[in-house]
Every structure is written in C-alpha cells, then in structure tokens.
Amino acid sequence: MDKQLQVRGTTRMEFRKxxxxxxxxxxxxxxxxxxxxxxFRYGLNHTNMDNRFAxxxxxxxxxxxxxxxxxxxxxxxxxxxxxxxxxxxxxxSAVIIGFICYSxxxxxxxxxxxxxxxxxxxxxxxxxxxxxxEVTFCLTLYLAVxxxxxxxxxxxxxxxxxIPSFLVFEFKLHKFMPILAGxxxxxxxxxxxxxxxxxxxxxxxxxxFRETVLVFPSTFFLFILSAxxxxxxxxxxxxxxxxxxxxxxxxxxNVFMSLGKxxxxxxxxxxxxxxxxxxxxxxxxxPAVGFTVADHYGYAPFGIWILLLEVIVLGLIPALxxxxxxxxxxxxxxxxGAFLACAGIALNRFVTTIQTLSLPTLPFADFLTYSPxxxxxxxxxxxxxxxxxxxxxxxRYLPLFPQExxxxxx
Amino acid sequence: xxxxxxxxxxxNKTKHPQYGMVVDLDKCTGCGxxxxxCAVENNQQPATPDMCSRTGNTWRMMxxxxxxxxxxxxxxxxxxxxxxxxxxxxxxxxxxxxxxxxDPMTGIVAQIPERCFGCRYCHAACPYEARYFNWWDPKWxxxxxxxxxxxxxPRMRGVVxxxxxxxxxxxxxxxxxxxxxxxxxxxxxxxxACQESCPTExxxxxxxxxxxxxxSKLVKDPDTFTILGRLGTKPKVFYRxxxxxxxxxxxxxxxxxxxxxxxx
Numbered sequence: 001m002d003k004q005l006q007v008r009g010t011t012r013m014e015f016r017k018x019x020x021x022x023x024x025x026x027x028x029x030x031x032x033x034x035x036x037x038x039x040f041r042y043g044l045n046h047t048n049m050d051n052r053f054a055x056x057x058x059x060x061x062x063x064x065x066x067x068x069x070x071x072x073x074x075x076x077x078x079x080x081x082x083x084x085x086x087x088x089x090x091x092x093s094a095v096i097i098g099f100i101c102y103s104x105x106x107x108x109x110x111x112x113x114x115x116x117x118x119x120x121x122x123x124x125x126x127x128x129x130x131x132x133x134e135v136t137f138c139l140t141l142y143l144a145v146x147x148x149x150x151x152x153x154x155x156x157x158x159x160x161x162x163i164p165s166f167l168v169f170e171f172k173l174h175k176f177m178p179i180l181a182g183x184x185x186x187x188x189x190x191x192x193x194x195x196x197x198x199x200x201x202x203x204x205x206x207x208x209f210r211e212t213v214l215v216f217p218s219t220f221f222l223f224i225l226s227a228x229x230x231x232x233x234x235x236x237x238x239x240x241x242x243x244x245x246x247x248x249x250x251x252x253x254n255v256f257m258s259l260g261k262x263x264x265x266x267x268x269x270x271x272x273x274x275x276x277x278x279x280x281x282x283x284x285x286x287p288a289v290g291f292t293v294a295d296h297y298g299y300a301p302f303g304i305w306i307l308l309l310e311v312i313v314l315g316l317i318p319a320l321x322x323x324x325x326x327x328x329x330x331x332x333x334x335x336x337g338a339f340l341a342c343a344g345i346a347l348n349r350f351v352t353t354i355q356t357l358s359l360p361t362l363p364f365a366d367f368l369t370y371s372p373x374x375x376x377x378x379x380x381x382x383x384x385x386x387x388x389x390x391x392x393x394x395x396r397y398l399p400l401f402p403q404e405x406x407x408x409x410x
Numbered sequence: 411x412x413x414x415x416x417x418x419x420x421x422n423k424t425k426h427p428q429y430g431m432v433v434d435l436d437k438c439t440g441c442g443x444x445x446x447x448c449a450v451e452n453n454q455q456p457a458t459p460d461m462c463s464r465t466g467n468t469w470r471m472m473x474x475x476x477x478x479x480x481x482x483x484x485x486x487x488x489x490x491x492x493x494x495x496x497x498x499x500x501x502x503x504x505x506x507x508x509x510x511x512x513d514p515m516t517g518i519v520a521q522i523p524e525r526c527f528g529c530r531y532c533h534a535a536c537p538y539e540a541r542y543f544n545w546w547d548p549k550w551x552x553x554x555x556x557x558x559x560x561x562x563x564p565r566m567r568g569v570v571x572x573x574x575x576x577x578x579x580x581x582x583x584x585x586x587x588x589x590x591x592x593x594x595x596x597x598x599x600x601x602x603a604c605q606e607s608c609p610t611e612x613x614x615x616x617x618x619x620x621x622x623x624x625x626s627k628l629v630k631d632p633d634t635f636t637i638l639g640r641l642g643t644k645p646k647v648f649y650r651x652x653x654x655x656x657x658x659x660x661x662x663x664x665x666x667x668x669x670x671x672x673x674x
Contacts (some may be wrong), residue, residue: 043567044528047544050464054533054543075508114528114543114568121525132531135507203641204500204537271663288641360639361537363662364475364489368464 005159005397009250009405012246012396022392025385032382035375039111048373052365055358057372058112061380062105063195063349066139067223069105069343071231072098072146073181073188078262080181088257089251089304092153093240093242094398099146100390104383106143133197138191145184148173153328156399188225196223205353208356218277219341219352229266230345231286232259232388233322233338240335242395249407250400252332260334265323267341269314299367302355310351314344414630427595427617429575430515430646431602432628433490435656437612439622440488445470445606448610450557451576454562455548467542468575469493470523470604477655487656490604492639493540493573494645495519501532501541515648517618518575526569533570537638538645541572575615576602597623618646 002015012018038046046102051058075094077085087094097297124195126133154160157172193216199208200217210218226331238261243250282293297304321327321337328334358368448470457466472494475486476538482598499519509525510532511519521541532612533541547567550558558564559579562613565571583600587593597616628634634650637660651657 043546044543045460045465049530050462050545051533051542052464052539054530054541073543099450112529112568114526114530115566118507118525118526118527121527127503127508129503130506130531132504132529198504198531199534201504202500202535204535204638204643206641253419289642357534360474362491362539363637363660365474367538 005157007397007399007405008158009409010248011408018396020390022389023279025388025392028381028385030385030387031069032378035378036111036382038375039379041292044114046373049374050370053368053370055353055357055378056370058108058381060350060353061383062108062112063353064346065101065383066195067107067208067345067349068226068234069101069191069229069231069235070129070188070192070227071215071235072101073142073184074150074231075183075235076181079291080178080262082186086255089255089401089403090235090239090259092398092402095146095149095153096391096394096400097235097238097387099143099150100141100387102143102146104387106139107386108379108383109228130182131194131201134194135191135198137360138187140192142166142191145180145187147272149177149180149184152177153394153398157397188227193220193224196352197219199356199380202356205356205361206286206289207296208352208360209285210277211285211287218273222250222270222274222277225266225270226345226348229263229270230342231263233263233318233341235259236263236338237335237342239401240393246395248404252403252407256331256334257328260322260337262335263338263341264319264324266327267315267344268323270318271311272316274311278311299359302351302358306347306351306355310344310347314340314347319345411439414570418590425619426515428619428646429580429600429615430618430629430648431493431519431605432614432634432648432650434487434612435487435649435651436653437610437662438488438490438608440472440474440604442472443602443607443609444490444613445472447506447603448573448576451559451562451578451603452560452574453516454571455544455546455564456550456554458546458549461546467486469542469571469573470540471539473520477654477659484657486655487651489649489660491502491538491540491637493519493646494538494643494647495573495575497644498642498644498651500535500643504531504535506531507628510657514574516577516580518577519572520568520574520577520578521572523563523565523569523571528568528603530570537641537643541570544568556671579603586651632659638662 006012013021035046047056072094075087078154079087079091101226102282113119116384117138120138122133126137152170152173155166160166196219197217200210200219203209215222236256239250286292286296293304297307321333322341327337354370358370360367441445445468449468452469454467454469472488473489473491475489477483477512479485495518497517499510499512502512502519506529507525507527509522511520511522522561528543533543544565544567548564550673559578561582579602581602584593587595587599602615605615611622614625616623616629618626620626629648631650634648634653635657636645636648639645640662649660651660
C-alpha cells in the first residue's frame with residue numbers, strides 16, 4: 001500500500017525506516033503540545049516574557065520564518081506571473097515550505113496572545129491605523145491561498161489521481177494558479193511590509209522608529225525587500241538539504257544558480273537601502289528625539305558590531321557571492337551565500353524584536369535581558385518538528401520535484 | 411452615539427475637561443502609598459510569590475533614581491511612573507482591536523479589557539513601560555474578595571491594563587452631579603486614589619483646560635516638565651522639581667542636549 005502511494009518512478013526509504021526517522025520529531029512535537037497545554041491552561045506566566053519584554057522567542061521566530069517563507073510567494077510570482085519556467089521544478093516544494101512557515105507562525109501566535117479566542121475581533125472590527133491589524137488580515141488570507149495552492153499538489157498523489165473527479169478538480173484549480181499567485185504576492189507584500197512597519201511606526205521606541213516614506217515607515221519596504229531576497233535562498237537551502245538527506249538529485253544546478261542570482265541582486269539592493277536607512281536614522285531621526293548612537297549601541301552585548309555584522313558580513317558579502325557567476329557555479333559558494341543571506345535576515349528580525357525591547361527608553365530604566373523558558377523553547381521546536389513531519393510526508397507521497405525521476409534515472 | 415461622533419473629531423476642539431496630573435518629585439518620599447491606594451481602588455490582583463517587579467501588576471511603578479555618585483555624595487529621588495495619558499497615544503494607534511481609546515470627554519486613554527486579546531503590541535509601543543499584562547489568573551485570597559471595589563471590573567488573565575486616572579471615580583462623580591442637575595464637575599469632586607492617599611501632597615490632579623485649576627497653573631511653572639516629551643506623544647502627566655540633578659537625570663531632553671536651563 002505504501003509503495004502504491006509513492007510517486008511513480010521514485011524510490012523512497014523503507015516504511016519502517018521512515019517511521020523510525022520520524023519518531024524523534026514526534027517526541028519533540030509531543031513535548032511542544034504539552035508545553036502548549038500548560039500555557040493555555042495556566043497562562044503566559046509559563047514564559048519568561050514580562051511587562052517590558054512583551055515579545056520574546058515566539059515573535060522573533062514568527063518574523064524570521066515568515067521572512068524565510070517568502071520564497072513561496074516570490075517563486076510563485078516569478079513562475080506564474082513573470083513566466084520564469086525554470087522554477088517549475090521547485091514551486092511545489094516552495095508552496096509546502098511556505099504553508100509550513102505560515103501555519104507554524106500562526107500556531108506560535110495563537111499561543112503567544114493572552115486571549116486567542118478573541119482574535120476574530122481584529123477581523124470583525126479592526127483598527128485601520130494598526131499595522132498588526134493589516135498583518136492579521138494578510139496572514140489569514142494568505143494562509144488560505146497557500147492551503148488552496150497545496151490542494152492540487154496533494155491531489156497529484158498517485159492514488160488520489162485515480163479518482164476522476166479529483167483529477168478534474170486539480171486541473172481546474174491549476175487554471176487559477178496565476179491568479180492565486182498574484183493575490184498571494186499582493187497579500188505577502190503587504191504583510192511582510194506591515195511586519196516591518198509594526199516596529200517602524202513605534203515613535204515611542206527610538207531604536208525602531210523610522211521616517212515615513214510614501215505613507216509607510218521605511219522598514220515597511222526594507223522588510224519586503226529583505227524577505228524576497230532571502231526567500232529564494234531559503235528555497236535553495238531546503239532543496240539542497242532534502243537532496244542530501246534523501247540522497248537523490250532533485251533539481252538541476254541551473255535552478256539553484258537562478259535562485260542564487262535573484263537572491264543576490266535583491267540582497268544587494270536591500271543592503272544599499274538598509275545602509276541609507278541606517279545612516280539617516282542614526283544621524284537624523286534618532287538625534288531629533290535626543291537619542292544618540294551610544295543609546296542604541298552602548299549596551300553590551302549589542303554593540304555597533306551587530307549592525308556591521310548584519311549589513312556587511314551577512315548582507316554585502318553574500319550579495320557579492322551570489323551575484324558573481326564564478327562563485328555561483330561552485331556549489332559550496334552558492335550554498336554559503338544562501339546561508340549567510342538567510343542568517344542576515346534572521347539577525348535583522350532578531351534585532352528588530354529583541355534589541356528594541358531590551359534597550360531602555362526611559363532615562364532611568366535599565367537595560368534588560370531575557371532568556372526563554374523551556375516551554376517557549378519547546379513550542380518553538382514543536383513548530384520546527386511539525387514542519388519536518390509535514391514536509392517528510394509530502395516528500396514521500398507527493399510529486400514535489402518534477403525533475404527527480406529524470407535526474408535519478410541517468 | 412454622541413461620544414462616538416466626538417471621538418472622530420480633534421480632541422483639542424472639544425470643550426470637555428482634559429485631565430492631567432503633576433507629580434512634585436521634591437515632595438515625593440517614595441512611600442508607595444499611591445501604589446497601594448491604586449491597587450485597592452482598581453481591584454488589581456494581589457501579588458503571588460511567583461511574581462516579580464517585571465511581571466507583577468501595579469499601575470504605578472516606583473523608580474528609585476540615583477545620581478550615580480559614590481558615598482557620601484549619593485543622592486536619590488523617587489519617580490512614580492504610570493500611564494502618562496498621552497494626547498497622541500502610540501498605544502492607541504497600534505492596537506489591532508480598538509481596545510485603546512482616547513476619551514474626548516476627559517482626555518483619558520482608556521483601556522478596554524473586554525476587547526483586548528493580549529497581543530501586547532501596546533507594551534512595545536509605550537515608551538513609559540506603563541502597561542501591565544495579566545500573566546496569571548487573578549485570585550483573591552478567601553475573604554479578600556469582599557474588599558473589591560464594585561465600581562471597577564476586575565480583569566481576566568491574558569489582557570492588558572493600566573492607569574486610567576480612576577475612571578470609576580469619574581463616572582461616580584458624574585452620576586452624582588447629574589443627580590443634582592449639573593453637567594460640569596467641580597475640581598474637588600473628582601480625585602484620583604493616588605492623589606488622595608499621598609501623605610506629602612506631591613500629586614496635583616485636575617482639568618488642564620481650566621486656567622484657574624491648580625494643575626494648569628503648576629504646568630506653567632518652569633520647573634515642571636514632561637518625561638520623554640520630544641517623542642511627540644504629548645503626555646498629560648507632568649513632573650516637577652527644583653533640583654538641577656534630578657531634572658538632568660529624569661528629563662531626557664535636557665539630559666541629551668546638556669542644557670542648563672533649570673533652577674537650583
């Protein structure tokens with residue numbers, strides 16, 4: 001039965017081996033679910049967040065995986081709207097990674113808020129001024145779009161395909177893909193931007209407050225740019241990782257190189273704008289309200305090195321690696337560039353959430369530190385385990401990589 | 411209906427009172443009576459051994475601020491910090507569920523716990539760290555629930571709360587005035603619990619729009635200032651001191667510009 005469900009022409013590990021490989025992930029999932037129960041039953045006192053450190057590991061994680069999950073909408077946009085056909089070989093995998101990232105982020109958010117059952121209030125009567133209301137709308141709608149994009153991949157399963165009505169349904173859904181890709185891209189641009197805008201509008205936090213450009217704070221545009229720059233790199237890294245774990249060739253090298261090139265160009269544009277933004281903020285925006293460079297980077301361990309690390313080591317360097325064809329042709333350089341790019345965006349989200357809250361704004365308040373509790377870590381790992389499990393099943397039973405059969409038959 | 415219409419209008423154009431407060435740092439001894447009175451008045455959940463200063467629920471946090479000099483030149487001042495009732499409140503604009511409103515009738519920034527879903531975005535937005543989240547289920551030890559103030563609803567776990575200038579007292583005072591056929595409140599009719607409890611009378615509270623009120627006269631004093639005023643949130647809580655080191659340490663604007671425009 002297991003064999004019959006697998007994609008024709010592909011080989012997968014034995015079922016027993018597959019289950020053994022998944023057991024540790026199910027254990028992590030179980031521990032996370034128990035931590036989730038504790039938080040729901042007894043409250044958020046099971047975390048180390050507090051009245052000032054109101055956001056912690058989960059919000060950081062949400063921002064990071066939503067940025068990295070941007071590969072789903074961006075690859076879809078390139079394939080269906082800009083007709084870059086080479087991305088057909090990774091689009092299914094990208095959609096599933098996007099779905100995992102977004103649904104995981106929403107799961108973490110549900111635990112993070114104090115009264116999750118009231119979250120629908122935002123949809124019913126939102127505050128139009130709030131960036132978080134915009135994020136909630138776009139995230140909810142985009143998760144629905146991703147779910148609809150996931151369905152045709154599931155229906156392509158060897159057994160499900162045998163049901164004629166499913167096949168017709170899949171075919172019809174496929175016709176909507178360019179429209180869905182367009183809607184998905186629009187929603188994604190808005191929520192990626194609004195996540196940055198969420199912090200950029202905080203005039204009470206000079207560390208994160210930025211000037212307004214075309215209605216939105218500059219972080220709105222920087223978050224969009226950084227997400228679409230890191231997204232393709234993340235798709236590349238995950239595809240490579242799956243290829244290593246499964247021991248199969250999944251896509252041709254030119255796909256990796258195309259992803260790298262797009263990532264590199266966008267990252268270079270991002271680094272340019274990020275540098276201008278940082279200089280303007282440090283020299284104009286922040287001093288105007290009485291905050292100097294020392295107020296932002298004078299507290300150990302958050303020295304100016306963190307900005308330089310983000311912009312140069314994890315920004316400019318991977319951008320230069322990825323735009324250079326000679327480097328791109330060598331797989332290890334391509335992967336190094338992609339990894340550094342993703343790490344840079346993850347660091348940017350860390351700085352935006354954690355450093356903002358740890359720095360004092362009141363002249364007599366202290367610099368604060370925060371370390372998550374085991375429950376926070378368990379729920380963070382639970383989302384990762386959930387991702388691994390969903391992806392593993394999808395990889396086993398669904399046609400994620402159309403080039404796989406051809407590449408491995410040679 | 412009337413209220414909702416006015417919320418949309420510019421707050422400064424209404425003729426309603428705009429309540430504000432001045433805290434005299436030279437008179438404050440840091441005794442904490444205001445915090446206790448506030449907790450009792452507003453049905454704040456009693457602390458448990460698990461809570462700490464960062465997770466506990468007090469709407470008035472007392473900061474002990476030192477001058478940084480070694481003994482014997484060490485000096486300290488107590489700064490009570492609470493919601494500064496900003497006229498341009500950052501918390502109001504960020505709340506996705508409209509759980510924060512600026513009441514045009516009073517100028518008070520209202521937190522509506524029934525609408526709050528506990529995302530704590532307002533915590534991140536507030537530069538004064540004046541917002542408190544209910545990390546625990548509120549529990550009153552047996553018998554203590556009899557001390558609850560019937561004019562103020564206790565809050566449930568998972569929502570945000572903060573100082574509202576004892577809004578329950580304003581409502582009671584308004585009801586009383588209405589029964590007597592008056593629309594306006596007299597200055598002594600509406601007092602906050604912290605103001606009443608302060609043994610050194612360091613807190614002055616009243617209508618900032620009324621040029622004859624004690625508070626509006628004090629606000630014009632050159633020794634009166636707002637904390638983090640340059641952030642542009644337009645707080646309606648002011649602090650006052652004649653000691654130059656206190657002003658330099660507490661008033662970030664002077665501290666950052668290094669201007670000596672203070673007395674004493």
